[in-house]
Amino acid sequence: MEPRRDPSVAAELASLIGAIERWAADLSLAEEPSRFAAALEGAAPPESTS
Amino acid sequence: MIDGSIESLAADIRVRRVSSVEAVEACLERIGRRDPALRAFITVDAEGARRTAKERDAELAAGRIRGPLHGVPLAYKDLCHIRGLPTSCGTRTAEYFVAERDCTAVARLTAAGAVTLGKLNMAELALGAFGDNAHHGHVQNPWRPGHCSGGSSSGSGAAVAARLIPGALGSDTGGSIRLPAACCGIVGLKPTYGRVSRAGAMALSWSNDHIGPMTRTVRDAALLLGLMAGHDAADATSSRRRVPDYLAGIDDGVAGLRIGVPENHYFDGVDAEVAAAVRAAAARLGEDGARIVELRVPDPQPLNDVTGLISRVESSAIHARIVRERPHELQPLVRRRLETGFLVSAHDYLQALRLRARWARDFIARVLAEVDVLVAPTIPEPAPALADVTDVPAEQVLRRMGSFSRLTRPFNGLGVPALSVPCGLSSSGLPLAMQVVGRPFDEATVLRAGRAWERASGLVGPPPGS
Numbered sequence: 169m170e171p172r173r174d175p176s177v178a179a180e181l182a183s184l185i186g187a188i189e190r191w192a193a194d195l196s197l198a199e200e201p202s203r204f205a206a207a208l209e210g211a212a213p214p215e216s217t218s
Numbered sequence: 219m220i221d222g223s224i225e226s227l228a229a230d231i232r233v234r235r236v237s238s239v240e241a242v243e244a245c246l247e248r249i250g251r252r253d254p255a256l257r258a259f260i261t262v263d264a265e266g267a268r269r270t271a272k273e274r275d276a277e278l279a280a281g282r283i284r285g286p287l288h289g290v291p292l293a294y295k296d297l298c299h300i301r302g303l304p305t306s307c308g309t310r311t312a313e314y315f316v317a318e319r320d321c322t323a324v325a326r327l328t329a330a331g332a333v334t335l336g337k338l339n340m341a342e343l344a345l346g347a348f349g350d351n352a353h354h355g356h357v358q359n360p361w362r363p364g365h366c367s368g369g370s371s372s373g374s375g376a377a378v379a380a381r382l383i384p385g386a387l388g389s390d391t392g393g394s395i396r397l398p399a400a401c402c403g404i405v406g407l408k409p410t411y412g413r414v415s416r417a418g419a420m421a422l423s424w425s426n427d428h429i430g431p432m433t434r435t436v437r438d439a440a441l442l443l444g445l446m447a448g449h450d451a452a453d454a455t456s457s458r459r460r461v462p463d464y465l466a467g468i469d470d471g472v473a474g475l476r477i478g479v480p481e482n483h484y485f486d487g488v489d490a491e492v493a494a495a496v497r498a499a500a501a502r503l504g505e506d507g508a509r510i511v512e513l514r515v516p517d518p519q520p521l522n523d524v525t526g527l528i529s530r531v532e533s534s535a536i537h538a539r540i541v542r543e544r545p546h547e548l549q550p551l552v553r554r555r556l557e558t559g560f561l562v563s564a565h566d567y568l569q570a571l572r573l574r575a576r577w578a579r580d581f582i583a584r585v586l587a588e589v590d591v592l593v594a595p596t597i598p599e600p601a602p603a604l605a606d607v608t609d610v611p612a613e614q615v616l617r618r619m620g621s622f623s624r625l626t627r628p629f630n631g632l633g634v635p636a637l638s639v640p641c642g643l644s645s646s647g648l649p650l651a652m653q654v655v656g657r658p659f660d661e662a663t664v665l666r667a668g669r670a671w672e673r674a675s676g677l678v679g680p681p682p683g684s
Contacts, residue, residue: 176613177558184523185566191520192569201571204425205455207579208411208633211586212659215460 238271238289257355285330297420321418338373368401375402393626403649411633415450440464473507478589525631534559600648640678
């Protein structure tokens with residue numbers, strides 16, 4: 169579909185995407201989205217056996 | 219009989235001090251009297267609730283108890299699919315969302331004996347922090363009509379606070395359980411990502427959506443969480459971790475617990491009464507034996523930006539059809555937020571997801587290794603007047619929405635559990651709230667800290683006129 173090109177939206181997005189590009193510049197090659205769920209599971213308290 | 223907790227009502231029903239039918243009738247009477255002004259409900263299923271309550275009473279008379287919620291009336295945000303009831307998701311379309319099966323969270327509560335009273339008002343497509351809805355009416359704050367109930371689970375917050383129902387479910391993508399809980403003076407829990415199945419509930423953002431309880435007491439939130447949580451084959455993101463008994467140990471207090479209070483960011487620009495109330499609550503928990511640790515935390519704004527971008531892209535994909543085919547049906551601000559997602563490239567979306575993974579690990583290692591829970595304000599100011607967020611230019615509303623949810627959204631991005639508990643009233647009589655944030659899947663500790671505060675401070679409410 170053809171998205172609406174609201175200038176204020178485009179400017180807001182451009183700034184945000186610029187920041188993401190900067191933050192992402194030093195991501196390791198091994199970083200992947202699924203490591204999010206792994207981080208949560210990995211930091212969970214031990215499961216009790218009772 | 220419906221002014222107390224879910225636990226006490228369930229106990230009364232179990233010993234047949236009151237019947238499920240009486241509880242349902244009491245709720246329906248309140249809804250009939252108060253909801254025309256509050257606008258908390260979209261659908262009231264009076265006939266279905268009466269029928270189910272009769273069945274529950276008959277079962278009890280025959281010695282059968284379905285579970286801990288036997289005969290207790292509850293209501294659900296109108297994005298939970300329940301067979302036989304429409305699911306508007308706050309849109310103009312009554313049957314906007316149809317799923318293959320009932321919402322798992324609702325089905326689990328029903329299996330535990332709950333009676334469905336109806337479906338609750340919400341921001342259109344769960345896109346809104348204030349509880350306004352042009353299609354179904356702006357949900358009013360029970361503490362002060364004309365003020366926001368908070369959103370997007372606005373009807374859930376208002377209905378529980380106003381004593382129309384003893385408990386409800388909400389969903390939380392950037393604060394949508396905790397914001398209305400805070401604005402309305404009730405308890406709201408966003409569990410860990412993956413703790414509660416989202417199957418059968420409308421998605422706004424697969425990466426950030428959470429389903430959770432909204433109740434008057436912390437113990438009730440623990441009760442509902444324990445019944446809803448656990449793996450669900452219908453939601454691949456749901457965790458296979460065992461579900462603990464969240465009520466066991468909940469009253470053990472905070473002695474020895476390390477409670478973190480952020481030195482930076484989370485109190486910046488926050489209303490003075492809100493900040494003072496949360497700091498006083500932390501101090502009180504310190505007097506009760508917790509070790510209060512002031513610590514520096516990462517700036518949440520980059521995380522908020524990344525989480526917001528992920529939500530916008532995913533919500534645009536999910537709701538592309540209504541934007542493409544019936545854009546005129548959407549409120550202008552909702553349409554604009556959805557349209558923004560179409561402008562983001564796949565590359566930037568994936569970078570955002572990768573950043574979130576790294577920042578979650580960093581936060582857990584840097585902050586949650588130092589403390590057992592973190593406390594912070596839930597909302598930066600008491601509930602604003604509805605006119606201040608509806609009768610102003612779109613740019614202004616978007617900015618204020620971003621500001622209003624800036625203390626809750628980081629924990630959607632991080633996926634960690636976050637509980638909002640009432641923290642007294644402002645000098646103008648509006649609820650204040652504190653957020654208790656914990657380690658992944660450690661809702662038990664979060665609830666224990668919240669319960670300790672609740673016991674120390676006493677319950678808030680009821681609002682005037684309830």
